Structure formats: structure tokens, C-alpha cells
Amino acid sequence: MRLLTSGPSALLLAASLTLAGPAIATTSEPAAGASAGGPAISIAAKSMQVERGKKVVVTGAVANKRITRVTLQQKRVGTKWKAQATAKVKADGSYKLKDKTTTAVTRKYRVISAAGPKQKSAKVTVGVYEWRDLTKMQPRVRNGWTVEKTVSINGVAYGPAYRGWVYPTVSSLVDYNLNRDCVSLRARFGVSDASDLAGRATISVAGDDVAVYSKSFGITQSEYVTVPLGAPFRVGMSFTVENPGGLPTTPNVIPVVAQPEVFCTSTK
Numbered sequence: 001m002r003l004l005t006s007g008p009s010a011l012l013l014a015a016s017l018t019l020a021g022p023a024i025a026t027t028s029e030p031a032a033g034a035s036a037g038g039p040a041i042s043i044a045a046k047s048m049q050v051e052r053g054k055k056v057v058v059t060g061a062v063a064n065k066r067i068t069r070v071t072l073q074q075k076r077v078g079t080k081w082k083a084q085a086t087a088k089v090k091a092d093g094s095y096k097l098k099d100k101t102t103t104a105v106t107r108k109y110r111v112i113s114a115a116g117p118k119q120k121s122a123k124v125t126v127g128v129y130e131w132r133d134l135t136k137m138q139p140r141v142r143n144g145w146t147v148e149k150t151v152s153i154n155g156v157a158y159g160p161a162y163r164g165w166v167y168p169t170v171s172s173l174v175d176y177n178l179n180r181d182c183v184s185l186r187a188r189f190g191v192s193d194a195s196d197l198a199g200r201a202t203i204s205v206a207g208d209d210v211a212v213y214s215k216s217f218g219i220t221q222s223e224y225v226t227v228p229l230g231a232p233f234r235v236g237m238s239f240t241v242e243n244p245g246g247l248p249t250t251p252n253v254i255p256v257v258a259q260p261e262v263f264c265t266s267t268k
Contacts (some may be wrong), residue, residue, distance in 0.1 A: 040064060040119035043111050045126050049183065051263075052104045052130040060111060060121060061093045067116035072097035076107045077267050086114050104130035106265050127265040129183065134260040135160045137176055140234070144172030151256045152193040154220040163192065164201065164239050164255035172255075175236030182264040183231050189215060190222025192254035199253030200242040207232030216242065222256070235262070 046057035058072055068089050073081040084099040097111065105128055111121040135147045144167055150159035164172055189203045197219055205213040205227055213227045229235055239255040 039121060040117075041067070041070065041111050041113065041121040043109070043121035043124055045109065045124045048124075048126055050101060050126060050128050052101050052128050054101060056099045056101060056109065056126050056128070058097045058099070058109055058111065058124070060095060062089055062095065062113070062119070063093070064117055064119065065093065067113045067119060069113070069115035070095050070097070070111050071114040072099060073110050073112060074099060074107050075110075076105055081110070084109075101128045104128050104265050106267055129263045129265045131186070131261040132182075132264050133160070134176070134185070134187075134262055135162065137262075139174050139176050141236075142174045143167075143170050144239075145174040145237070145257075151254075151258055153188070153190045153222045153256060153258070155193065158188055158256075158258035161188075161256055161258035162237065162260065164203075166241055166253075172238045172240075173236055174238075175234055176262075177234050178229075178232065178262065178264065180231045180233055181266055182229060182235070182262040184226055184228055184263040185213075185235065185260065186224070186226040186263070187260035188222050188224040188256070188258040189213075190217045190256050190258070191219055192256050193219065195219050195253040196251035198245055198247065199251035200244055201239050201253045201255040202242065203237065203239045203255050203257065205235065205237050207235050209234075217255075219253075222258075224259075229262075 042060040071086045072084045075081045085097045108123045110123045113119045145162045148163045150157045151161040200218045202216045207229045243250040
């Protein structure tokens with residue numbers, strides 16, 4: 001093999017080798033006290049979404065063996081950093097810290113040295129969520145739905161619940177501005193026992209006008225399901241009635257969304 005060391009062909013070869021090289025990934029700004037070989041204190045949250053009442057678990061390692069204890073600090077919007085827990089650093093340099101949550105608020109965490117050289121980690125953001133009764137929230141629009149204390153599906157009472165009403169000139173819709181604070185919806189979808197035997201209805205859920213759930217139900221049929229929303233600005237529920245037998249008059253059917261809840265956090 002002959003290596004080209006000069007001339008246009010050599011320049012072309014050099015350019016090709018440059019373009020074929022791997023891309024260099026950019027990194028975030030290191031935490032204060034980080035060394036060229038990595039952060040002085042690394043940090044990672046076990047989960048970025050935690051249900052209220054459960055613990056945020058933070059793990060990591062220290063680069064300096066003189067750091068023998070570390071403290072977990074938490075900060076919310078409008079507050080200062082506050083110590084939540086302190087733990088010993090293990091012989092291998094690793095640590096594990098926990099913070100029990102009491103409010104559904106998004107917060108930041110960092111870890112600082114409690115013994116040894118003063119160092120601190122980067123920050124991680126964790127959302128703490130709770131299930132909220134959708135029937136107690138203020139809807140933006142509510143057409144063709146009413147809130148009932150209980151409804152009966154297959155002989156079992158559920159409540160509170162949205163009950164659908166069929167109007168010939170109004171499309172059904174109940175929606176809420178959730179401001180991207182909610183990531184899931186759970187409810188029992190089905191039809192009331194007061195429906196005709198031949199009646200069917202399709203119940204749908206949309207986040208920012210993108211369908212995230214849709215299913216057809218007949219009498220005695222229902223399912224309790226958790227629907228991922230993807231943190232939309234707005235979530236809405238609607239239904240359409242069906243006439244599977246092609247009868248001259250569409251059978252009466254009563255769609256139901258029982259015990260609807262959304263999994264939400266807040267910034268304050």
C-alpha cells in the first residue's frame with residue numbers, strides 16, 4: 001500500500017479521514033470542585049418521578065477519599081438549599097441518601113461534603129406526584145357529561161363518576177388545562193347498567209388533541225386502566241355512541257368514567 005504524502009490526492013485523503021472520525025459529545029458544566037477526570041461528587045436519582053409519601057433515593061460517589069460524610073440538600077422554587085439527610089461514605093467511595101416526600105412538588109437535589117474538603121455535586125430535578133380527583137378540578141369545557149356520586153357497572157357501584165348524556169346537536173367533551181403538571185390518568189371506563197342491552201359506546205381520552213386512549217364498551221363491560229398522558233397542557237374525555245345492529249333507533253347507552261384521577265406535581 002502506497003501512502004500519499006503530498007498533492008491534491010493527499011489533501012482529499014486527509015479530509016476524508018477527518019470526516020470519518022467520531023463526533024465529540026458535549027457535556028454539561030461540571031459541579032464546583034470537579035476534577036479533570038470527573039466530578040468531585042457524582043449524583044443520580046433512582047427515579048425522576050416519585051409518588052408523594054415515598055422516598056427520593058439519591059446515589060453517587062466521591063472522588064476524594066478524605067470526604068467521609070455527605071449531605072443531601074433540597075431546593076424548591078423560591079426557597080434556599082436545605083439539608084435533608086446525611087450519610088457516611090462507604091469504603092469504595094459510594095454513598096446512598098434518601099428523602100421522604102410529604103408534598104407533591106418538583107424539587108432539585110444536590111449532595112455536598114459534610115466532612116473533608118468542601119465539594120458539591122451537580123443538581124438533579126425530581127418530580128413528586130400525587131393522584132388528584134379529576135371530578136373536583138375545574139374543567140375548561142363540560143358538554144354531555146355530569147358528575148354523579150355513584151354509577152353501577154355490572155352490578156357494582158363506583159363513584160364519583162362522569163356520566164355521559166347523548167345530545168343530538170352537541171358533541172360530548174370534558175377537558176382540563178393541566179399545564180403540563182400531570183403525566184397519567186387512571187379511571188374505570190365502561191357503560192352504566194341503565195343502558196340498553198344492545199347499546200355500545202366508545203370512550204376516548206386525548207392529550208393536546210392527540211389520542212392516548214380509546215375503547216368500545218357494551219353493557220356490563222368496563223376496565224380500570226392507567227393511561228400515560230405525556231404531560232400535556234390539556235387533557236380531554238369524549239364519547240361516541242354506536243348502533244352495531246343497524247337498528248332504526250340507536251340504542252340508549254350511558255358511558256361512564258368512574259373514579260377518574262390524574263397523577264400530578266406542581267412547581268410551588
